[in-house]
Amino acid sequence: MRTSIATVCLSGTLEEKLQAAATAGFDGVEIFEQDLIVSPNSPEATAALAAELGLRLDLYQPFRDFEGVDEEQFAANMARAEAKFQLMKRLGMTTMLLCSNVATATVDDDDVVVDQLRRLGDLAEGYGIDVAYEALAWGRFVSEYDRAWDLVKAADHPRIGTCLDSFHILSRGTDLSRIAEIPGEKIFFLQLADAPSLSMDVLSWSRHHRVFPGEGSWDLTDFLARVAGTGYAGPVSLEVFNDSFRQADTQRTAVDGLRSLRWLEANVSAVGTDGAHVGLDLQPLPQVAEPRGIDYVELNTDDLGALTRLIHQLGFRFVGFHRTKPHVQLWQRGQARIVVTEPAGPCDEFTTVTNETTDPAEEAAALAADSTGSGTFLRGIGFAVDNADAAMERALLLSATEVPRDQAHDEEVLRGVFAPDGSEVFFGDGDGEDPQWTDEFGTVPDDRQSAIDHINLAQPAHHYDEAVLFYTSLLALTALPSQDVPSPSGLVRSQVMSSADGAVRMPLNVSPDHSPNALGRGVGSTAETYPEHVAIACDDIFTAAMTAVARGLKFLEVPQNYYEDLAARFDLAPELLDRLSEHNILYDRDDEGEFLHFYTSTIGSVFFEMVERRTGYRGFGAPNAPVRLAAQHRRNTES
């Protein structure tokens, strides 16, 4: 499948955008006119740069407000079109996007529009240019893709075709069945964007909130399958207007975009298409099922005593040191495993970074690892998957960067990649129960019913959508609806990535925008200002709490006002309320069951939660999150 991206998706100058698209691996770009106008480089120089980078210049866009006008206006519009055709010739470009008229259309007459399109086609013929006519969702008279197609069909001109844009079609909820009527060769261009479900005017929605496929709520797989079914053989291009992407790192956004297309291509390849999809030459990816569980979480620390004391208070048992990496140790509570790593040199970490490489991607990864500095922070997560090799291969084909790793040759080979937030994602074969690599630490019996319930991660603000796609496309997790949680310093956006059975649950959090936007872990990272946490599931929260108290744990304190409000909201026995209050345990209930949980204080950028789920409760105690955030805020401002 030929991939393309509109320059308007990316931040930076035109030259930076072209460089980023090429480095990410796109086959071509759409030139957004504004980017060209503000560039000091001549059209010829821009064409030369694209050629040097191996990028096709697939589409010149947008040409606006052309058709459905009176003859005087039409003459002016033809002059304007010819100026752009001349410019395109200098760029060596052969396809122009024509948007349906928004501002100047006065004539809503098919015959007039068809005639004007045909005359534009005649002009375009002289320059060897194809014109792709697209219905904007807010077009004055033409706002539906099938009306645009009817007009193109009636024009019956070899230089006039249509452009399908998923945003303009799916935002209106138009019936998609007529896509199948369009011959693939009359679709001159295909633009894809996804979008979150928002109830707002379509123009604002389009200009600010588009995202890459897989990051919104639309079924782009179905959409692309339909277009593939027509025999369309042109580029599949991203056209996304997004306030965050406009200010995020250009290169990262380009990689995120390409990942969305590779993922979509593989999806369509897997489901098949109705007809002649040979045109798109769809490539599959190794298929992965959602993870079967979490093998381990790895915490980096420069305060080993405090961290291990805290997890010991939570009932974790020391298993052993890694047999060849003395600064790495394993702690376990049932099936909940925490790998604790001290930053004692590049060869001593569980997931070791080697610095001998000269490969640019690996160097970047090494740099990322270097920049994490010291402190206690969540370094990575090990996922139990059906086929770790396939998962890793898929991840790399989805442009993830591999975590460099050393291991003795008789050890388990765990391979992994960097997530958008700088944490490491490792793949291990198995179902999350007693994975083989734990032999490297020795073993202790531990029959407690316990596991990692969920891991709460902090995301840098402008890489949130990227994170959703990352976990969806690499790990087959599903994004649940997002929520806003009030904290004393602003609203926290929270969205859970989950496997269907709940064996893996990861709430992703974006804290208010005064947080650092840093990628990577440790000092200066987002996690530093919005701490992350590991939640441990247990089958008796009171026993866990009493054990913890006996071992000296100081809970995050829950105000008495909270328990009084609980009493007003739920019909709870006074003894239960007293026990909750005594151990600073929070409570929630829904139609499925009950949820009891307590929090520890924070070390570095990490704290812990102990949770007990009763019957079918599937949430995370969202009503209690503001209580936690306020208590943490208070601790921070008091200390």
Place this chain on the structure above:
Amino acid sequence: MRTSIATVCLSGTLEEKLQAAATAGFDGVEIFEQDLIVSPNSPEATAALAAELGLRLDLYQPFRDFEGVDEEQFAANMARAEAKFQLMKRLGMTTMLLCSNVATATVDDDDVVVDQLRRLGDLAEGYGIDVAYEALAWGRFVSEYDRAWDLVKAADHPRIGTCLDSFHILSRGTDLSRIAEIPGEKIFFLQLADAPSLSMDVLSWSRHHRVFPGEGSWDLTDFLARVAGTGYAGPVSLEVFNDSFRQADTQRTAVDGLRSLRWLEANVSAVGTDGAHVGLDLQPLPQVAEPRGIDYVELNTDDLGALTRLIHQLGFRFVGFHRTKPHVQLWQRGQARIVVTEPAGPCDEFTTVTNETTDPAEEAAALAADSTGSGTFLRGIGFAVDNADAAMERALLLSATEVPRDQAHDEEVLRGVFAPDGSEVFFGDGDGEDPQWTDEFGTVPDDRQSAIDHINLAQPAHHYDEAVLFYTSLLALTALPSQDVPSPSGLVRSQVMSSADGAVRMPLNVSPDHSPNALGRGVGSTAETYPEHVAIACDDIFTAAMTAVARGLKFLEVPQNYYEDLAARFDLAPELLDRLSEHNILYDRDDEGEFLHFYTSTIGSVFFEMVERRTGYRGFGAPNAPVRLAAQHRRNTES
């Protein structure tokens, strides 16, 4: 007028919110339940703190999902209400907000609702509590204020009244005439919020985008006048859910809120009300007309040579040094005046900060001035007003902080206040032509037709709405519709504050959120990453450009692609295009006239623009702004 504010408007802990409300000068607060629940202080301690701060606890809110339910649910709801009444008693509170049922209403029957309200009234009677019933705009069955009033009227219970909330009423566009039917004493509470015109679902609009009166697009003066006309004598309270306010500085937001109420009170006082407005005891403010012009702009610099060379290139003439402040000099071009100040000690600036004070507000101002540090930046603006004393008095009554100033006793007394972005706003009597204070610098004849056309200011992101209200309420400027301008590093929000005749025009800009959020000027300020500029009007841009070139000016370079696009867009004579291109002059045209302008490079955080307006053009060349932003971005990333 008794003022109040809901704690949900403000960031921080409950204690921080109460402190901020009291310091700003509010008479009372609404306690938002969530703030109480997450507080470790007992209700009694909270009541004691409020008493100590001199704050009334005006309203406990919200109580939700009560009425329109079956008897079993009703019994549970009554138990819930009683728990809250008990809590309110401990707080010493006597008014509770009851929101119309959203989640649990199943019975849409007036008789049932009226009966349930009445039984709630009976319960409330035992606690001496008034219940204010409010129609939420998204209430299940009750969503209009007049329906809520009809139900309250039918309940006919001394403890049941209504609450009017401008958001829920104005967001639905309901006819306001029935407000006059409600006796003032049955309005148990009044909540005010403004909002920008947005086309989105009303719940999201309400929860994220409310602003203080005067910061949105609604006519709150009319609304409050109508309520005042009923004889309502209770508090006028702000209830604003706003993502920015939730993360902005608590104290500043509280001051901003109080300013909005004082401004609104004076507006209503000025227009009068239909009836018994004696209830609200409305206090007027000294009225001010919009400024008649800009007297001067003051630039701070640590690079006097570069700055004065640049303005000399633009045709400014040196007038003289200030007679008693040797580090202050005046440059002039027609009626455009630039005061240039070197930071040479606290006693040598044009607007001098004294450090001898022990007044807290002045100390804060001194600190603000100290923190501005060095660099070339826009320090302040002098406005020509009809009555400087009245303007200053009004500013202080609107909680602005005065800029401390020394002057010899025979000098003009210019007084001023700090704007939200840390710049200084000075008031001078006159019409902006040859103000008297220029005598302090000596005079040179200058008969060129020139003036300050506009001043482009950078605003810290979370204080944008505050800035709009500041300039509206203190200077009677009008906010024009906001626009988004694309730059290589994100969208820039831009909104023009203007006087009706255009004598004062100030585009306010909020740059993408990676910019510092700092208040104050100089190093670390928003202006540092998003430079500000002063635009000078001239009557012949080509002469101005040639003079500038002769004096060595280097223009901000405009790409050739821009001129080729101009040629495609406008029917311009080739000679004119060549002249524009030669001098890097940008061009725009609309139905009113033409606009020609060029930019200089940036010194510190300031650059200049020279503009020529032909016939009635009133804009700012918005289509050209991306060209400027891209060129500036390129300079920054290359240097």
